[in-house]
Amino acid sequence: MAMLAEPRYHSPEVLDEVFTDLEHFGPSGLPFAGGTDVVVGLRKGKLAPRVMVDLKRVADLAQGIEVNDTWLRIGALTTLSRLVAHPDVRSHFPALVEAANTVGSIQIRNRATLAGNICNASPAADTAPALLAYHARIALVSRHGIRQMPVADFVLGPRRTALRAGEVVNGIDLPLDGGVAGSSFTRLTRRRGVDLATVSVCAVVDRRGTHIAYGAVAPRPFVLTDNAGVLADPHADPAARKALLTGFAAHASPISDLRGSREYRQAMVITCSERALQTAITRRHRP
Amino acid sequence: MSSHRVTLDINGEPHSLDVTATQTLLDALRWQLDLTGTKKCCAEGECGACTVLLDGLAVNSCLVLATELHGASVTTIEGIGTPSSLSRLQDAFLAEGAVQCGFCIPGMVMAAHALLADQPHPDAATIRDRLSGNLCRCAGYPRILRAVQLASSQADE
Numbered sequence A: 001m002a003m004l005a006e007p008r009y010h011s012p013e014v015l016d017e018v019f020t021d022l023e024h025f026g027p028s029g030l031p032f033a034g035g036t037d038v039v040v041g042l043r044k045g046k047l048a049p050r051v052m053v054d055l056k057r058v059a060d061l062a063q064g065i066e067v068n069d070t071w072l073r074i075g076a077l078t079t080l081s082r083l084v085a086h087p088d089v090r091s092h093f094p095a096l097v098e099a100a101n102t103v104g105s106i107q108i109r110n111r112a113t114l115a116g117n118i119c120n121a122s123p124a125a126d127t128a129p130a131l132l133a134y135h136a137r138i139a140l141v142s143r144h145g146i147r148q149m150p151v152a153d154f155v156l157g158p159r160r161t162a163l164r165a166g167e168v169v170n171g172i173d174l175p176l177d178g179g180v181a182g183s184s185f186t187r188l189t190r191r192r193g194v195d196l197a198t199v200s201v202c203a204v205v206d207r208r209g210t211h212i213a214y215g216a217v218a219p220r221p222f223v224l225t226d227n228a229g230v231l232a233d234p235h236a237d238p239a240a241r242k243a244l245l246t247g248f249a250a251h252a253s254p255i256s257d258l259r260g261s262r263e264y265r266q267a268m269v270i271t272c273s274e275r276a277l278q279t280a281i282t283r284r285h286r287p
Numbered sequence B: 001m002s003s004h005r006v007t008l009d010i011n012g013e014p015h016s017l018d019v020t021a022t023q024t025l026l027d028a029l030r031w032q033l034d035l036t037g038t039k040k041c042c043a044e045g046e047c048g049a050c051t052v053l054l055d056g057l058a059v060n061s062c063l064v065l066a067t068e069l070h071g072a073s074v075t076t077i078e079g080i081g082t083p084s085s086l087s088r089l090q091d092a093f094l095a096e097g098a099v100q101c102g103f104c105i106p107g108m109v110m111a112a113h114a115l116l117a118d119q120p121h122p123d124a125a126t127i128r129d130r131l132s133g134n135l136c137r138c139a140g141y142p143r144i145l146r147a148v149q150l151a152s153s154q155a156d157e
């Protein structure tokens, strides 16, 4: 059996060296941070880079979590453990905390980064629906500067993102201008504990509307918004609410796999969205 | 094959290792350093048998590359206690009869050790949650839970 050539390992200290590596090696250069998905990919032969570019020591990549009046910025190297422990993330974005806490185990979350979870672009990535429902934007940095886009536009499909050659994630911004919001993340798994989601839903009710985002039920996560106030109204006719959520669920195109059949997932999309919405509304009106 | 020299601290001792880019910390511990207390099972982050502390945090050593660890500090089960002087947590595992075949136990002890360092008196739900990345195929979970509770109750004595 032919041995795959061992890649090289680089640990640049500044972004400039990262860009040089990515220019030199093109698609066979693999930037990574926590490495929890990358190491598995290497071992299974799904990834065969010529050079691995470790981003963890890059001094000019945003490291921690920064907060100003309008944004909370999660630096590219922020691990999920640090994310869920941050007081501002906990108070403003509880559904992101709930979602991040379902990624792997504590051992994984101590290494894995939020940015890496999104770049990996698994249809079942748990943090994606939460970022979509909160209208997060992702900042990408290259030699040509920084560009930003909604996370919803960044994830294109299974393992596909809008990341261009020579670009890495700089950070993920969450808006703080939605007013008093209620939010909740719900996921369905086959068992308690560490498992991939069969269906995941995040609901956010803020002054711009009610945003429901779905994961694991389409090639990529997606978000839909009700601006009419039906979903946000705790006294709305349950039939009207159900009709809206059923309409939303029609955008899902789940597949059958070992975690559940297409039909089961399709039914559970509606159930999960009802649960997530109910909790979000309750949290919003909690004194 | 290109190799990388990595200098790191393992159980308080400085070490220099020559590793390839894709060699995991787990394999370096077991095959190069003969620290075989850290177990290899799934090798993909599912079971927790390979849990060690990296700069004080519990991680799966099968998901960490040795090359990433230049300057890092790693604690393995060999750094927690020795056969002649077990840690309080290890004693508690024995006292509660929590060890059956024993294969998962080093990882369990490391995960529990990280938890108790962080929260000396966790409730049962927290213990279950923080050990949910560690599988025990002998399914000795109730006794493992009791062992962690016992060690936690002794923490101030």
Ligand code: FES
Pocket (backbone or CB within 6 Å): B039, B040, B041, B042, B043, B044, B045, B046, B047, B048, B049, B050, B051, B060, B061, B062, B063
């Ligand atoms: S061997 Fe590392 S998690 Fe199973």
Ligand code: FES
Pocket (backbone or CB within 6 Å): B098, B099, B100, B101, B102, B103, B104, B105, B135, B136, B137, B138, B139, B140
């Ligand atoms: S004691 Fe046998 S696997 Fe846990």
